[in-house]
Amino acid sequence: xxxxxxxxxxxxxxxxxxxxxxxxxxxxxxxxxxxxxxxxxxxxxxxxxxxxxxxxxxxxxxxxxxxxxxxxxxxxxxxxxxxxxxxxxxxxxxxxxxxxxxxxxxxxxxxxxxxxxxxxxxxxxxxxxxxxxxxxxxxxxxxxxxxxxxxxxxxxxxxxxxxxxxxxxxxxxxxxxxxxxxxxxxxxxxxxxxxxxxxxxxxxxxxxxxxxxxxxxxxxxxxxxxxxxxxxxxxxxxxxxxxxxxxxxxxxxxxxxxxxxxxxxxxxxxxxxxxxxxxxxxxxxxxxxxxxxxxxxxxxxxxxxxxxxxxxxxxxxxxxxxxxxxxxxxxxxxxxxxxxxxxxxxxxxxxxxxxxxxxxxxx
Amino acid sequence: xxxxxxxxxxxxxxxxxxxxxxxxxxxxxxxxxxxxxxxxxxxxxxxxxxxxxxxxxxxxxxxxxxxxxxxxxxxxxxxxxxxxxxxxxxxxxxxxxxxxxxxxxxxxxxxxxxxxxxxxxxxxxxxxxxxxxxxxxxxxxxxxxxxxxxxxxxxxxxxxxxxxxxxxxxxxxxxxxxxxxxxxxxxxxxxxxxxxxxxxxxxxxxxxxxxxxxxxxxxxxxxxxxxxxxxxxxxxxxxxxxxxxxxxxxxxxxxxxxxxxxxxxxxxxxxxxxxxxxxxxxxxxxxxxxxxxxxxxxxxxxxxxxxxxxxxxxxxxxxxxxxxxxxxxxxxxxxxxxxxxxxxxxxxxxxxxxxxxxxxxxxxxxxxxxxxxxxxxxxxxxxxxxxxxxxxxxxxxxxxxxxxxxxxxxxxxxxxxxxxxxxxxxxxxxxxxxxxxxxxxxxxxxxxxxxxxxxxxxxxxxxxxxxxxxxxxxxxxxxxxxxxxxxxxxxxxxxxxxx
Numbered sequence: 001x002x003x004x005x006x007x008x009x010x011x012x013x014x015x016x017x018x019x020x021x022x023x024x025x026x027x028x029x030x031x032x033x034x035x036x037x038x039x040x041x042x043x044x045x046x047x048x049x050x051x052x053x054x055x056x057x058x059x060x061x062x063x064x065x066x067x068x069x070x071x072x073x074x075x076x077x078x079x080x081x082x083x084x085x086x087x088x089x090x091x092x093x094x095x096x097x098x099x100x101x102x103x104x105x106x107x108x109x110x111x112x113x114x115x116x117x118x119x120x121x122x123x124x125x126x127x128x129x130x131x132x133x134x135x136x137x138x139x140x141x142x143x144x145x146x147x148x149x150x151x152x153x154x155x156x157x158x159x160x161x162x163x164x165x166x167x168x169x170x171x172x173x174x175x176x177x178x179x180x181x182x183x184x185x186x187x188x189x190x191x192x193x194x195x196x197x198x199x200x201x202x203x204x205x206x207x208x209x210x211x212x213x214x215x216x217x218x219x220x221x222x223x224x225x226x227x228x229x230x231x232x233x234x235x236x237x238x239x240x241x242x243x244x245x246x247x248x249x250x251x252x253x254x255x256x257x258x259x260x261x262x263x264x265x266x267x268x269x270x271x272x273x274x275x276x277x278x279x280x281x282x283x284x285x286x287x288x289x290x291x292x293x294x295x296x297x298x299x300x301x302x303x304x305x306x307x308x309x310x311x312x313x314x315x316x317x318x319x320x321x322x323x324x325x326x327x328x329x330x331x332x333x334x335x336x337x338x339x340x341x342x343x344x345x346x347x348x349x350x351x352x353x354x355x356x357x358x359x360x361x362x363x
Numbered sequence: 364x365x366x367x368x369x370x371x372x373x374x375x376x377x378x379x380x381x382x383x384x385x386x387x388x389x390x391x392x393x394x395x396x397x398x399x400x401x402x403x404x405x406x407x408x409x410x411x412x413x414x415x416x417x418x419x420x421x422x423x424x425x426x427x428x429x430x431x432x433x434x435x436x437x438x439x440x441x442x443x444x445x446x447x448x449x450x451x452x453x454x455x456x457x458x459x460x461x462x463x464x465x466x467x468x469x470x471x472x473x474x475x476x477x478x479x480x481x482x483x484x485x486x487x488x489x490x491x492x493x494x495x496x497x498x499x500x501x502x503x504x505x506x507x508x509x510x511x512x513x514x515x516x517x518x519x520x521x522x523x524x525x526x527x528x529x530x531x532x533x534x535x536x537x538x539x540x541x542x543x544x545x546x547x548x549x550x551x552x553x554x555x556x557x558x559x560x561x562x563x564x565x566x567x568x569x570x571x572x573x574x575x576x577x578x579x580x581x582x583x584x585x586x587x588x589x590x591x592x593x594x595x596x597x598x599x600x601x602x603x604x605x606x607x608x609x610x611x612x613x614x615x616x617x618x619x620x621x622x623x624x625x626x627x628x629x630x631x632x633x634x635x636x637x638x639x640x641x642x643x644x645x646x647x648x649x650x651x652x653x654x655x656x657x658x659x660x661x662x663x664x665x666x667x668x669x670x671x672x673x674x675x676x677x678x679x680x681x682x683x684x685x686x687x688x689x690x691x692x693x694x695x696x697x698x699x700x701x702x703x704x705x706x707x708x709x710x711x712x713x714x715x716x717x718x719x720x721x722x723x724x725x726x727x728x729x730x731x732x733x734x735x736x737x738x739x740x741x742x743x744x745x746x747x748x749x750x751x752x753x754x755x756x757x758x759x760x761x762x763x764x765x766x767x768x769x770x771x772x773x774x775x776x777x778x779x780x781x782x783x784x785x786x787x788x789x790x791x792x793x794x795x796x797x798x799x800x801x802x803x804x805x806x807x808x809x810x811x812x813x814x815x816x817x818x819x820x821x822x823x824x825x826x827x828x829x830x831x832x833x834x835x836x837x838x839x840x841x842x843x844x845x846x847x848x849x850x851x852x853x854x855x856x857x858x859x860x861x862x
Contacts, residue, residue, distance in 0.1 A: 223726035226716065236703040239665050240695070241717040242686025
């Protein structure tokens with residue numbers, strides 16, 4: 001039998017600093033990879049990358065847009081981190097966002113011709129509850145019927161999108177809207193307050209920041225957080241310790257759904273101001289990348305949401321200045337995830353070349 | 364043509380464990396060979412090497428003196444080595460025929476003819492056009508066997524084939540295997556079931572801890588001799604002073620413990636009844652895979668079984684989960700240190716917090732009280748002589764022995780009235796084993812009770828006051844351990860009966 005030339009071994013000791021440093025490596029590699037792609041397309045890579053990563057945030061308006069798009073990404077990713085940390089693979093945040101927006105939007109439409117300070121809080125709470133309920137579906141099916149939450153939560157995304165579709169072309173469509181698939185404009189009392197005149201950045205960012213702080217506290221300082229951590233590392237141990245596994249699954253899905261619902265409400269009461277078909281450019285899916293790029297750490301997620309938000313902006317600028325489709329944004333998001341996973345692999349495993357003697361092998 | 368399969372000096376080392384240590388064996392067609400050993404003895408690794416699933420670090424395989432290079436399952440197929448795994452590799456939703464046609468070389472028409480010939484020849488009755496999910500486990504296995512037969516194999520390896528079969532199906536399988544053998548197929552039969560070896564096989568190789576410890580003719584063997592070879596009976600018989608006290612109170616009493624599982628890889632437990640007295644150690648012996656796992660989980664409350672009565676200190680606890688049972692002063696030390704009793708990625712003090720009993724105040728009002736947990740952990744580390752005092756250390760850096768000390772310390776520092784442990788010294792070095800044995804004896808001296816589920820006969824004879832044997836989910840009668848000999852245990856562990 002020939003000896004294998006390459007062996008892959010698990011590393012036992014991965015330094016924490018390096019663990020949090022690898023996302024930066026992934027980002028640098030993504031930028032290099034992006035440069036190569038631009039070069040292959042016939043652009044000057046330095047110029048193109050400048051359009052992509054610098055131009056969008058070189059003025060106040062751009063910075064506001066960066067934060068505007070980072071807000072839902074951060075909020076959803078914070079929620080997802082509860083699920084992912086406890087080994088629950090909720091990938092239907094996009095659906096929970098949509099359903100939260102539907103419920104919140106429904107409340108906003110009830111008050112379309114009214115004013116009052118109480119309206120916006122009502123909408124926000126309704127949105128959170130909507131997302132929570134929608135996330136409970138895969139959670140209940142998982143705990144009581146043993147279904148796979150990945151499939152169920154993913155399929156429910158399309159269900160909620162179709163419900164939204166039906167509502168905006170059907171019962172909720174704007175009576176004065178010339179049959180456009182959209183609802184009435186929400187009243188001013190239903191809109192998130194803007195932070196600065198002339199910029200789109202709105203008060204929703206405070207909800208996201210509050211979520212970061214609360215989630216840090218819950219994950220690292222409470223018994224619930226401890227149970228989430230243990231279950232994520234070993235379900236067998238959680239069972240042995242006597243943690244209430246089913247209740248915990250329901251709780252993490254509810255937290256995750258509520259965050260996604262809040263993100264949905266933030267979009268419709270913030271920049272959009274009504275319900276229509278395209279309320280989210282797949283924030284719910286992109287947030288999965290954000291959660292992992294941020295290492296499921298609340299503060300890491302802030303940073304990651306800014307980086308990923310920039311890929312959205314860069315894609316728009318690139319479309320305008322370089323006439324390339326804005327789907328390059330997804331290419332960049334994909335590359336980030338790819339390089340992150342690749343560097344993680346090298347972080348957790350070492351590749352050994354077998355040029356040592358057989359006696360050494362016995363250690 | 365006669366087939367001669369020879370493996371020479373095979374070694375396979377996984378991090379932290381030598382799965383195969385210089386294994387050499389020779390097989391010739393016309394005989395059925397048994398490869399016998401406990402779970403983790405290295406049988407499956409060897410089989411995976413023969414079927415090309417993994418490559419050995421060292422050593423060679425020769426088929427009819429030709430050196431085989433088995434770097435993928437395809438190589439094994441090309442060299443006419445067929446393999447039926449314990450877990451079936453079938454697509455449940457596809458039909459039998461579709462499953463068989465996936466890796467067939469013939470066109471569908473001639474394939475069907477060929478399959479029908481095999482069905483007829485061996486008297487298999489399987490409908491080729493039903494989805495596999497409608498088949499019984501025995502029929503699924505036949506499909507796997509047909510898949511091998513289609514390639515007219517020289518060698519057929521069966522990995523624990525009867526673990527999912529009924530008695531009837533097992534008999535049918537044995538008839539078929541004998542037929543294949545008569546036709547010149549070399550059969551290697553992997554099992555840990557002793558009776559099957561004796562009734563089916565001609566020659567038996569016993570593996571233990573990655574090594575071949577004996578090769579012999581089955582006609583010269585008995586159930587107990589094989590059992591002793593398999594579990595590694597050492598002759599040292601150090602016993603603790605036995606403590607079968609006449610009039611001590613029963614502290615723990617189990618009645619009508621039944622467990623039925625749909626999972627064919629779990630063992631059903633049939634009407635277990637036993638009790639433990641104050642200060643007593645009840646040993647439960649058995650070859651692994653006879654229901655010990657299930658029993659431990661039921662006693663710890665990870666599995667709740669209906670209609671079972673478990674009385675502990677005069678209270679009914681059968682419906683309580685592990686955390687609630689701990690409040691009544693029970694403690695548990697599972698077999699699997701690394702992925703159940705502790706989490707390697709967690710720090711020592713976090714692992715200590717897993718045993719969160721009420722009076723600990725580890726988590727007050729839902730918040731983590733890190734200071735308290737760390738103080739408590741420091742005490743465990745020093746009281747149970749774990750060789751570190753750094754509670755921030757990740758548990759993965761502790762050796763097996765020190766990790767086990769930490770786990771036992773965590774469980775024992777609450778002074779429980781009953782400790783249930785399962786293979787507490789599995790895989791440890793002699794020093795750590797002695798320490799843990801001394802600790803277990805000490806708690807009996809302090810009038811606390813233990814239930815020791817173990818596959819190590821020597822350990823059981825050394826520590827138990829009374830011993831019972833679990834075999835196929837049934838418990839033998841409970842015997843005072845001074846009346847028990849290794850031979851008696853061997854017979855009971857192999858499914859025999861004494862007196």
